[in-house]
Amino acid sequence: MSMQIDNNQLLRFSTAGSVDDGKSTLIGRLLYDSKSIFEDQLLAVENTSKRKGYESIDLALFTDGLREEREQGITIDVAYRYFTTPGRKFIIADTPGHIQYTRNMITGASSADAIIILIDARTGVIEQTKRHTFLASLLQIQHLIICINKMDLVDYSKEVFEKIREDYEQMASTLSIKKSHFIPISALLGDNVVNKSAFMLWYEGAPLLEILESLPVGSGNNEHYAVEARFPVQTVIRPQREGYIDYRGYAGRVASGIFRKGDEITVLPSRLKSKIKRIDTFDAELNEAFSQMSVCITLEDDIDVGRGDMIVLSNHQPRCAQEFDVMLCWLGNHTFRPGSKFIIMQANNEQTVIIKEVVYKININTFERDLNDKTLNMNDIAKVTIKSAKPLMLDAYAGNKVTGSLILIDEATRGTVAGAMVL
Amino acid sequence: MKQYFLNYLDELESEAIYILREIWAQFQNPAILFSGGKDSIVVTHLAKKAFFPAKIPFALMHIDTGHNFPETIQFRNSLVEQLGVRLIVGSVQQSIDNGRVMEERGRNATRNALQISTLLHTIEDNKIDCAIGGGRRDEEKARAKERIFSHRDEFGHWDPKNQRPELWNILNGKYFEGEHFRAFPISNWTEMDVWNYITRENIKIPSLYFAHQRQVVWRNGSWIPNSQFLSLDASDEILCKKIRFRTLGDITITGGIESDADTLDKIVLEVAAMRHTERGNRSDDKRSETAMEDRKRKGYF
Numbered sequence: 001m002s003m004q005i006d007n008n009q010l011l012r013f014s015t016a017g018s019v020d021d022g023k024s025t026l027i028g029r030l031l032y033d034s035k036s037i038f039e040d041q042l043l044a045v046e047n048t049s050k051r052k053g054y055e056s057i058d059l060a061l062f063t064d065g066l067r068e069e070r071e072q073g074i075t076i077d078v079a080y081r082y083f084t085t086p087g088r089k090f091i092i093a094d095t096p097g098h099i100q101y102t103r104n105m106i107t108g109a110s111s112a113d114a115i116i117i118l119i120d121a122r123t124g125v126i127e128q129t130k131r132h133t134f135l136a137s138l139l140q141i142q143h144l145i146i147c148i149n150k151m152d153l154v155d156y157s158k159e160v161f162e163k164i165r166e167d168y169e170q171m172a173s174t175l176s177i178k179k180s181h182f183i184p185i186s187a188l189l190g191d192n193v194v195n196k197s198a199f200m201l202w203y204e205g206a207p208l209l210e211i212l213e214s215l216p217v218g219s220g221n222n223e224h225y226a227v228e229a230r231f232p233v234q235t236v237i238r239p240q241r242e243g244y245i246d247y248r249g250y251a252g253r254v255a256s257g258i259f260r261k262g263d264e265i266t267v268l269p270s271r272l273k274s275k276i277k278r279i280d281t282f283d284a285e286l287n288e289a290f291s292q293m294s295v296c297i298t299l300e301d302d303i304d305v306g307r308g309d310m311i312v313l314s315n316h317q318p319r320c321a322q323e324f325d326v327m328l329c330w331l332g333n334h335t336f337r338p339g340s341k342f343i344i345m346q347a348n349n350e351q352t353v354i355i356k357e358v359v360y361k362i363n364i365n366t367f368e369r370d371l372n373d374k375t376l377n378m379n380d381i382a383k384v385t386i387k388s389a390k391p392l393m394l395d396a397y398a399g400n401k402v403t404g405s406l407i408l409i410d411e412a413t414r415g416t417v418a419g420a421m422v423l
Numbered sequence: 424m425k426q427y428f429l430n431y432l433d434e435l436e437s438e439a440i441y442i443l444r445e446i447w448a449q450f451q452n453p454a455i456l457f458s459g460g461k462d463s464i465v466v467t468h469l470a471k472k473a474f475f476p477a478k479i480p481f482a483l484m485h486i487d488t489g490h491n492f493p494e495t496i497q498f499r500n501s502l503v504e505q506l507g508v509r510l511i512v513g514s515v516q517q518s519i520d521n522g523r524v525m526e527e528r529g530r531n532a533t534r535n536a537l538q539i540s541t542l543l544h545t546i547e548d549n550k551i552d553c554a555i556g557g558g559r560r561d562e563e564k565a566r567a568k569e570r571i572f573s574h575r576d577e578f579g580h581w582d583p584k585n586q587r588p589e590l591w592n593i594l595n596g597k598y599f600e601g602e603h604f605r606a607f608p609i610s611n612w613t614e615m616d617v618w619n620y621i622t623r624e625n626i627k628i629p630s631l632y633f634a635h636q637r638q639v640v641w642r643n644g645s646w647i648p649n650s651q652f653l654s655l656d657a658s659d660e661i662l663c664k665k666i667r668f669r670t671l672g673d674i675t676i677t678g679g680i681e682s683d684a685d686t687l688d689k690i691v692l693e694v695a696a697m698r699h700t701e702r703g704n705r706s707d708d709k710r711s712e713t714a715m716e717d718r719k720r721k722g723y724f
Contacts, residue, residue, distance in 0.1 A: 008430060008431050009428065009430065009431055009434075010431040010434050010435075038697070077568050077583060077584065077586060078568070079564075079567040079568050080560040080561075080567050080568075080610070080611070081560075081561075081567065082560070082561045082611070082613045084613070084615065089431045091611055103588055104588075106588070106590060107588040107589060107590055110590040110591045111591055111592065217428075234441070234444040234445060234448055235444050235447055235448045237474060237475075237476070237477050238477065239476045239477040239478070240477070241476075241477075241478070243476075244476050244477075247476060249476070251444050251473070251474075252444070253437060253440075253441045253592075258427065280475070280476070281472070281475070282471065282472035282475040283472075290427045291427070292429055292434060292437055293429065293433075293437055294436075294437040294440035294441050294444070294473070296475070296476075307448050331588050343597070345593050345595060346593075348445075348448070401591065402591070402592070405590070405591045405593065406593070407590055407593050407595065409595055409597055414595075414597035414598060414599065415587055415595075416587045416588050416589075416590070416595045419588065419590040419591075
C-alpha cells in the first residue's frame with residue numbers, strides 16, 4: 001500500500017559478469033523469487049522455454065527483451081528492471097557481458113549505488129572479473145557484491161568458494177574499493193539469492209536480497225552533505241504573467257550540499273555575488289534545499305545568470321579551469337582522431353573542447369599504465385588532458401559525482417563518444 | 424540529527440523534473456504526447472511543477488485514432504483549457520482519407536498500428552524536435568531498453584542496437600536536421616509508483632480508470648467495451664459488467680478488468696495485488712512476442 005512504502009528509499013544497482021556467467025538468470029531469479037513477475041510474463045516465458053525445448057523455464061528470458069537477444073540467447077543492450085520489497089525499492093541495470101562490454105557496463109553502473117559482479121565457480125577469477133572490478137573502482141561504486149555463481153556445479157564446495165574469494169581479494173588489493181561482500185549462490189536453482197541455501201550451511205552470511213535490502217544508500221547518511229553545495233543552473237524561469245512580472249528564477253537540481261534562504265552565494269564563472277532570496281517549488285516555498293532536489297532559486301540582486309552557470313556557497317568554491325585532467329572511457333565506434341573538436345557536457349554546461357594529450361592508457365587486465373600508446377579505441381580507458389574554449393566549474397569525481405562527471409559529444413556525428421571523470 | 428534524504432517518490436519526481444527542464448533547455452520545439460491516459464497525465468502534472476511559476480512551455484500533442492472513449496476527449500479538452508496550453512491533434516482518420524495509410528480489415532481490425540504514420544507526420548508537420556512520452560521501462564520488455572533521451576533517425580525509426588550510451592544524469596539531445604528525439608521523463612517509474620503518485624498528489628484522471636457499469640464483450644481474455652467501432656458477430660455476447668481500465672488506448676483495443684475499485688485508494692490496493700501486467704489487457708501487444716519492439720522500431724510511441 002502507498003502508506004507502507006512512503007519512506008522507502010531507492011537502491012540502484014547494476015550487474016557485471018562475462019557471457020554465460022548467468023547475469024540474466026540471476027535477475028530473473030531475484031524477480032521470480034521476490035514475486036515480482038506477473039503471471040502473463042511467466043506464461044510467455046514458459047511458452048518460449050517449451051518451444052526452445054528446455055526442461056525448465058529459462059529465467060533469462062525475463063530480461064532479454066529484444067528479438068535478437070531472445071533468438072541468440074544473449075543480452076545486447078542495458079535493460080532496466082524494477083522491483084519492490086517491503087523494505088526497499090530497486091532499480092536494476094542489467095548490462096551485457098560481451099561486445100561493447102565497457103561501454104555498456106559504464107552506462108549501467110554510472111548511476112549505481114551497488115554492483116553485483118558474477119564469477120563462475122568453475123572458472124574462478126578471470127580477466128573479465130578484473131575488468132569489471134577495475135571499472136567499479138573507477139566509477140567509485142559504494143558497494144561491491146561478489147556472487148560466486150553455479151555453486152551447484154562444484155558440489156557447493158566451501159573450499160572452492162574460499163579459494164575464489166582469496167584470489168579475488170589478492171587481485172583487487174591494489175584498487176580502491178569501498179566495501180565488498182562475497183556470496184556463494186546458484187542463480188539457476190535459487191540458492192542464497194532470495195532464500196538461504198540448504199546446501200551451503202557453512203555460509204554464515206545473508207542471501208543476496210537481504211544484503212541488497214540492508215546496504216546503506218548514499219543519500220541516506222549525512223556524510224553526503226558534507227560535500228560543498230553546488231547548484232548547476234538548467235534554465236531560467238520567467239513567468240511573464242500577473243503577479244510574477246519581475247520574477248527571474250534559476251531552475252536546477254541541487255548537485256550536492258544544502259542551500260538555505262539568505263545564504264551568501266557566488267555565481268560561476270562570473271564570480272558575481274548575491275544572496276538567496278527564495279527557494280521555490282510548485283508545492284511550497286522552502287527554507288532549504290538539499291542534494292537531489294529540483295527547485296527554483298531567486299537571488300536578491302539582478303545579476304546575469306544562465307544555463308551552464310553554477311551557483312555555489314561563497315565559502316566553498318569549485319575549480320574553474322580551461323585545462324584539466326580526466327580519466328576517460330572511449331565509447332565511440334570510431335577511433336579518436338587527434339585534433340578533432342568535441343562538445344563537452346558537464347553540470348548542464350556545454351563548451352567546445354579538444355583532447356590536448358593522451359597522458360597514458362590503462363591496460364585493464366594488468367592495471368598497468370602504457371605511456372606510449374596514444375590511440376583511443378572503443379572500450380579504452382585513458383588519462384587525458386582536456387582543453388576547453390571557456391572555463392568549466394569542476395570538482396574531483398572522487399568527491400562529487402555530479403560536478404565531477406562529463407561526456408564528450410562528437411561534433412561530426414553528434415553521438416556520445418566518451419564518458420570521463422575529473423581527477 | 425536531521426536526516427537529509429528524499430523518499431523514493433520524491434526522488435522519482437525530482438528526476439522527472441530535471442529531465443523535463445533538460446528537454447526545455449536542449450530542444451527548440453518540444454511537445455508532450457498526450458493520450459489522455461494516466462502516464463501522460465502524470466507527465467503533464469510534472470511539467471506544471473517543473474516550470475512553476477511559469478506555465479507549461481510545451482504544446483500537448485494528441486494522436487487521435489477517431490476511435491476514442493468520449494470521456495478521454497472531454498478530459499483532454501478541459502485540461503488543455505485549464506492549463507492554457509496549445510493542443511496539436513494528429514488525426515488518423517485524416518491519414519486514411521488522404522491515402523497515407525489503409526484501414527485494417529476483419530474482426531480484430533484496429534487503428535493502433537496506423538497511428539505510427541500519423542504520429543510521424545504530425546511531428547514533421549509541426550516541426551517537433553522532441554516528443555515527450557509517458558512510456559515507462561517497466562511496461563514492456565522492449566521499453567526496458569529505452570534511453571531517457573531516445574534518438575530517432577530521419578525516418579522516425581528507433582535502432583535499439585545502436586543507442587547512445589547515457590551516463591550519470593547527463594542527457595545528450597544533439598541531432599541533425601530532420602531527426603528527432605523521444606524523451607521519457609518517467610522511464611524509471613513503475614505502474615505502482617504512478618498510482619501512488621496520483622494518489623499522493625490527488626491528480627485528476629478520467630473516470631474510466633474507476634470501476635463503473637459498462638456494456639462489454641469478452642475477447643482474447645479481457646472485456647472489450649462495446650462501441651460503434653467494434654465489429655460484432657453472432658458469437659459475441661454483449662454483457663453489462665462492473666469494470667475499470669488499467670490502461671487507456673483506442674477504445675477497440677483497451678480491455679477492462681472486473682473491479683469494484685471506485686476510489687484511488689482502492690485502485691492502489693488492487694494494483695498492489697495484481698498478478699498480471701497492465702498491458703496484458705492490450706490486444707495491440709498480443710499480436711506477437713515482439714509486437715512492441717517491432718512497432719517501436721518504426722516510430723511508435
